Amino acid sequence: MCYSAITHPAFRSTVSTVHNAQDIEELIGEALIYQHMFEKRTSPWEMQTWDYEELQAFKLKLKRIDRLYYINHFDDQVSSRTFEILLRMTYKKEKVFVHLSAGCDFTGFDCQGGGEIYITRSANIFLKSIVEESHDPQLIYNSLVEDGYSVDEPTQFGGAPMLKFLTHQAVHDNRETLSYYSEVLPAILTDSVTDFIQVQETRYHHNE
Incomplete structure (x- = not known):
């Protein structure tokens, strides 16, 4: 080459x-x-x-x-x-x-x-x-x-469903209805949910 x-x-x-x-x-x-x-x-x-x-x-x-x-x-x-x-x-x-x-x-x-x-x-x-x-x-x-x-360690959401994962997934699946989540959740949880949504959306986008 x-x-x-x-x-x-x-x-x-x-x-x-x-x-x-x-x-x-x-x-x-x-x-x-x-x-x-x-x-x-x-x-x-x-x-x-x-x-x-x-x-x-x-x-x-x-x-x-x-x-x-x-x-x-x-x-x-x-x-x-x-x-x-x-x-x-x-x-x-x-x-x-x-x-x-x-x-x-x-x-x-x-x-x-x-x-x-x-x-x-x-x-x-x-x-x-x-x-x-x-x-x-x-x-x-x-x-x-x-x-x-x-x-985050890659195993965090990779194993059996945890309460944190299920909660974040529920917000992601209903993100249009729950678009106000950032106004009512504590900042640390808002950041975590936002990160989860971005990661999930990017994974779908990358695999298209």
């Missing part, structure tokens, strides 16, 4: 087999070359902070990646190749979390392929709406905490 493989000076990886930008390039470099073809999206709560043209022009650059959380490349050698990566990178002096998912058939991206790049500035939305079980959320959670982010 003829892609810039400069490693960020503060690069850290939770993937034991990936140590630098060159390792990333070897796994998903093909997808990065064609990322201009991919759809770029962000959470419903962050759309107003992006100009549409700016969002569609977003580019994942290896030298700006300072955290790698997950990476996978699959090639069946017959009909298809898939690429996926979860990371944090610097974009215009801000830290953003990125999920790239792409695939093509044996003819390559030029003929039959596509992908999506999903971007968020929120560590909590990233962990709870984008990261899936196959990505090892506990490992990613530990990395986020090490970096000073205040995020």
Whole structure:
């Protein structure tokens, strides 16, 4: 691949087999070359902070990646190749979390392929709406905490239904009727419910 493989000076990886930008390039470099073809999206709560043209022009650059959380490349050698990566990178002096998912058939991206790049500035939305079980959320959670982010453990709503979950889900399911919840609930509970609604809506949006 003829892609810039400069490693960020503060690069850290939770993937034991990936140590630098060159390792990333070897796994998903093909997808990065064609990322201009991919759809770029962000959470419903962050759309107003992006100009549409700016969002569609977003580019994942290896030298700006300072955290790698997950990476996978699959090639069946017959009909298809898939690429996926979860990371944090610097974009215009801000830290953003990125999920790239792409695939093509044996003819390559030029003929039959596509992908999506999903971007968020929120560590909590990233962990709870984008990261899936196959990505090892506990490992990613530990990395986020090490970096000073205040995020809930991924198991908090993952097990048997709890009163907190059921209460938040009830407000979410009836959010139009209960739109005044922020006026009657204590601030700490309002923040918790708002966060839950944003996470749920982003999860639905991301999985569309």
